[in-house]
Amino acid sequence: MTKHSLTCLILSILSLMTACKCEAPSSFDPEKIIESYLDDDHQVDYLKLSRLNMALAETGQLADKAFTYTQAGSDGILVPWNMTKETGKLLSDTYWSMGHIAFAQRMAMETNVLDEQDANPEMVNRLIETNLVYGAYPVAEKYIGILENIHGWKNVAQGYRPFLNNDEAVEADPVLGPKRSCIPKTDFISMVRGVDEDLKDIIRANPSYHKAVEYLGVMYLLDCDMDKFKDMLDEFYGTEALPELPVSFAEAACMFSEIDKGYWKKVGVSSEVFKKYNDFKSRIENKLSPDKYKNTFWYYIMRVNNQ
Amino acid sequence: MRKVASLFSIMALIAASCVPKVEYPAPDAAEAAIFPDYKAVTVPPNIAPLNFSLGEGTKGVAILENAGKKLVLKSRKGGFSIPENSWREIAMPGSEISVTVEIKEGGKYVSRSPFSIFVSEDRIDPYVAYRLIDPGYETWNKIGLYQRCLENFSETPIITNDKTDRNCMNCHSFKGRDPGTMMFHMRATNGGTYVWKDGSIEKLNTKTPQTISALVYPYWHPSGKYIAFSVNDIAQFFHSTNPNRIEVYDYKSDVVVYDVDNHRVSSSPMLMDTTRMETFPSFSPDGKTLYYCSTKRPDMPQGYKDVKYSICSMPFNPETFSFGDKVDTVYNAIRTGKDATFPRVSPDGRFLLFAETAYGCFAIWHKDSELRMIDLKDGTFHTLDEVNGPDADSYHSWSGNSRWIVWASRRIDGLYSRLFIAHIDKDGKASKPFLMPQKDLEHDRMLMKSYNVPEFISGPVLFDQDEMADMAKNNPGTDVTFK
Numbered sequence: 001m002t003k004h005s006l007t008c009l010i011l012s013i014l015s016l017m018t019a020c021k022c023e024a025p026s027s028f029d030p031e032k033i034i035e036s037y038l039d040d041d042h043q044v045d046y047l048k049l050s051r052l053n054m055a056l057a058e059t060g061q062l063a064d065k066a067f068t069y070t071q072a073g074s075d076g077i078l079v080p081w082n083m084t085k086e087t088g089k090l091l092s093d094t095y096w097s098m099g100h101i102a103f104a105q106r107m108a109m110e111t112n113v114l115d116e117q118d119a120n121p122e123m124v125n126r127l128i129e130t131n132l133v134y135g136a137y138p139v140a141e142k143y144i145g146i147l148e149n150i151h152g153w154k155n156v157a158q159g160y161r162p163f164l165n166n167d168e169a170v171e172a173d174p175v176l177g178p179k180r181s182c183i184p185k186t187d188f189i190s191m192v193r194g195v196d197e198d199l200k201d202i203i204r205a206n207p208s209y210h211k212a213v214e215y216l217g218v219m220y221l222l223d224c225d226m227d228k229f230k231d232m233l234d235e236f237y238g239t240e241a242l243p244e245l246p247v248s249f250a251e252a253a254c255m256f257s258e259i260d261k262g263y264w265k266k267v268g269v270s271s272e273v274f275k276k277y278n279d280f281k282s283r284i285e286n287k288l289s290p291d292k293y294k295n296t297f298w299y300y301i302m303r304v305n306n307q
Numbered sequence: 308m309r310k311v312a313s314l315f316s317i318m319a320l321i322a323a324s325c326v327p328k329v330e331y332p333a334p335d336a337a338e339a340a341i342f343p344d345y346k347a348v349t350v351p352p353n354i355a356p357l358n359f360s361l362g363e364g365t366k367g368v369a370i371l372e373n374a375g376k377k378l379v380l381k382s383r384k385g386g387f388s389i390p391e392n393s394w395r396e397i398a399m400p401g402s403e404i405s406v407t408v409e410i411k412e413g414g415k416y417v418s419r420s421p422f423s424i425f426v427s428e429d430r431i432d433p434y435v436a437y438r439l440i441d442p443g444y445e446t447w448n449k450i451g452l453y454q455r456c457l458e459n460f461s462e463t464p465i466i467t468n469d470k471t472d473r474n475c476m477n478c479h480s481f482k483g484r485d486p487g488t489m490m491f492h493m494r495a496t497n498g499g500t501y502v503w504k505d506g507s508i509e510k511l512n513t514k515t516p517q518t519i520s521a522l523v524y525p526y527w528h529p530s531g532k533y534i535a536f537s538v539n540d541i542a543q544f545f546h547s548t549n550p551n552r553i554e555v556y557d558y559k560s561d562v563v564v565y566d567v568d569n570h571r572v573s574s575s576p577m578l579m580d581t582t583r584m585e586t587f588p589s590f591s592p593d594g595k596t597l598y599y600c601s602t603k604r605p606d607m608p609q610g611y612k613d614v615k616y617s618i619c620s621m622p623f624n625p626e627t628f629s630f631g632d633k634v635d636t637v638y639n640a641i642r643t644g645k646d647a648t649f650p651r652v653s654p655d656g657r658f659l660l661f662a663e664t665a666y667g668c669f670a671i672w673h674k675d676s677e678l679r680m681i682d683l684k685d686g687t688f689h690t691l692d693e694v695n696g697p698d699a700d701s702y703h704s705w706s707g708n709s710r711w712i713v714w715a716s717r718r719i720d721g722l723y724s725r726l727f728i729a730h731i732d733k734d735g736k737a738s739k740p741f742l743m744p745q746k747d748l749e750h751d752r753m754l755m756k757s758y759n760v761p762e763f764i765s766g767p768v769l770f771d772q773d774e775m776a777d778m779a780k781n782n783p784g785t786d787v788t789f790k
Binding site for chain 2: 083088102103105106109110112113114115116118119134136138139141142145146149183184185186187188189190191192198201
């Protein structure tokens, strides 16, 4: 082998390795997203905030820790769809995290269409996942065939083949199985009644999928919709969907004691949390800084009311 | 010709001599699994070769025989690509091709049960026009109108939206399969209706104060003087659980007829009934009858399952541009409990072809949608079981000789529409359909676009894309008025 051909060979191997690195599927790492998130209470980047909230949800911390970060309404969970690939992909990921299979699939389709390439591997991957969840195996197989032909994705694609025409395998899979259980028992028109009503149907279908109830409650709190939040507690508290209240839900529940004195006890809020709530109120009434409660829902709602 | 024939025989002979010894099938030998399913299909004599695949990695031999002629093909990448010249030799009009597939198993070739391909004497229009579009949802990106020569594998763009600022284009329609007289719409940027006729292009602004919307679903009058359109307030929603995925529906709709030379639309009170929705118009081949679909208007979207269109007809006088005052119900949705859309009468006037589904106006999204046919001579209802598949069969059109239909079907994967073609004999009997053949055997499985609104045409559309794009961008268009 000549020196020139050896150089060419090394260069081709290097370029191949680079290509693999660039095109290999990126894994969603919620811990890393949470760790690297820089909170800025002056300027909100909705895309980053949405990724953070999704990472919190995926690690089971959304309803406990959402208000330890500067939040900005439910747009910080479901970013407005502005017909871009970036928001489309994020929305597909968020709906998937919520267990809203129909809209995870819809946004994957929309985003794939917007891609200049004929197939965006991440979105084709989502189309495989959602179609396997629905049991739409022929089209899932089509997408698997397409993903197998995208450089760097062959192994990922082939990993789905055992699920084709195999309901048992889908239902036993730790990712696909719970999502399939999230499919509402009766059909409805997605998003026409609002995402909250869709989430309620998902929770009713799969009460053990706690991410859905966390998203639902936190979105109500982010929009300061206390009536709907209370309706949600009334329906789901004490059930498999919401056996006990996470931090932000407990904080919000304290506030109902203004109209129903013993409500906080009914929903299992600890006296310690209720005491903190009274301290927060007294600080406001006495014009003392409430900043020690900066990480609470009470502080968030106060800030929103003052804006 | 004789020279070609002898060359063919020599090639076949050479190919045959290369094939290893075959184990002949037992009487109950299994059939070979092939894609597309071309077993026992009926094809026109002028169709492109029916290439087919055994599946990736499968090695085999295909032997095509017809009236003493024999063609032997070895598989390549699991499939058989039939040379066009050889196919022409063997696909003789009014004949039967016997196909035997031998699959290599453990070092020897095992023969499968042979199957037949029936070659009709009835030719098919040489071209089909369609739109290639993502089967979606709200966004679009790359859209184009294309034409495919059915006699070979040549596909060329009629117009693609990379020339028109990536806008949406839809609803192409031809006057009786004439590639020289057509129209289509562009939506959003450069919006308008574009008419190509007598060698020139015209841009129209078709929303009038009296009509619900700009002109939507078209059908040319056979004279070329008129185009029937619906005007619709269209919306869509997404199902949570339903395999149909999407529901496209109208809040309201009417039917109007556009006078091509005078740039005006007209209608009848019966086509603009505010208590009902009228849509999907078409004309009879003699131009004297206007067919359309009509349903009561439920509260939408909640009442979407109550939308059940009947097919109606009313007289139309092309001489006076006037409508009759009597409506006939050709298909009664109340009686059937179902829903019928896209009435299309065969050019010989004998059969009315339509899509039937449980409800709704957009059959393409309904898995239960099937093609049906009414014999207008005696009212006989044909279920067309031979042509319908397990998934949505919808938008359909007739060949010029009334012997072939082409339509969009989602039967392959449940989502991406592909074009199927079937023979209909003079008595309305349908033959097993075939998937439009492709040169690349992976084409239909890998393409992430749907074939949409297939229309036979007698030749290629020849307008200049750049001229059309220039018209779209720089011409303000002619305003259409309401008579």
